[in-house]
Amino acid sequence: AQSVAQPEDQVNVAEGNPLTVKCTYSVSGNPYLFWYVQYPNRGLQFLLKYITGDNLVKGSYGFEAEFNKSQTSFHLKKPSALVSDSALYFCAVRDIGAGNKLTFGGGTRVLVKP
Amino acid sequence: DTAVSQTPKYLVTQMGNDKSIKCEQNLGHDTMYWYKQDSKKFLKIMFSYNNKELIINETVPNRFSPKSPDKAHLNLHINSLELGDSAVYFCASSPGLAGGVNTGELFFGEGSRLTVL
Numbered sequence: 032a033q034s035v036a037q038p039e040d041q042v043n044v045a046e047g048n049p050l051t052v053k054c055t056y057s058v059s060g061n062p063y064l065f066w067y068v069q070y071p072n073r074g075l076q077f078l079l080k081y082i083t084g085d086n087l088v089k090g091s092y093g094f095e096a097e098f099n100k101s102q103t104s105f106h107l108k109k110p111s112a113l114v115s116d117s118a119l120y121f122c123a124v125r126d127i128g129a130g131n132k133l134t135f136g137g138g139t140r141v142l143v144k145p
Numbered sequence: 146d147t148a149v150s151q152t153p154k155y156l157v158t159q160m161g162n163d164k165s166i167k168c169e170q171n172l173g174h175d176t177m178y179w180y181k182q183d184s185k186k187f188l189k190i191m192f193s194y195n196n197k198e199l200i201i202n203e204t205v206p207n208r209f210s211p212k213s214p215d216k217a218h219l220n221l222h223i224n225s226l227e228l229g230d231s232a233v234y235f236c237a238s239s240p241g242l243a244g245g246v247n248t249g250e251l252f253f254g255e256g257s258r259l260t261v262l
Contacts, residue, residue: 067251077251
């Protein structure tokens with residue numbers, strides 16, 4: 032069965048500094064990986080996905096993520112964080128062999144301080 | 146022009162009652178989902194339908210019954226509500242399967258916060 036781990040419950044970063052949110056995964060076949068963001072009292076919004084191709088994926092709001100097969104990781108990054116990036120971030124993996132089920136990590140809260 | 150809309154947004158009810166949450170998507174997607182987000186923000190899939198057919202049914206109590214009258218709607222009915230059912234329930238949709246594989250991202254509704262007293 033597939034699984035996703037986000038080892039940090041919270042990440043604190045100063046505005047203008049680089050932001051990294053970590054994610055590792057376990058899946059039996061090829062991983063289809065996703066990042067979502069959730070603002071308070073809102074639904075999840077899609078940021079980016081890795082299906083195949085270049086290991087560096089660019090997404091919305093200046094975010095990018097790097098797929099690393101050997102380390103089974105898909106860390107989310109932003110070169111210069113904004114206060115408005117403060118939110119809850121979820122990594123997810125789709126298991127093709129399990130009805131295309133999308134399994135989410137536990138989420139990482141990002142707090143960007145001015 | 147909301148893509149995935151859920152009603153009601155808030156629902157407060159007593160234990161033992163029966164309640165329903167409705168979901169509609171206007172994206173033309175074939176697949177719809179119900180996810181439950183608990184108080185610790187953990188997200189867990191409950192059900193998934195593809196073209197009105199149930200394709201994912203996680204270990205959810207049978208008090209929860211999804212119904213998909215057409216591929217644009219997926220409703221969730223909950224019987225005999227319990228305290229532990231208090232959560233935020235998210236509906237989502239995604240494009241259908243292509244060659245048995247769904248590579249599309251999910252589009253989420255704003256959530257329905259259920260509080261059972």
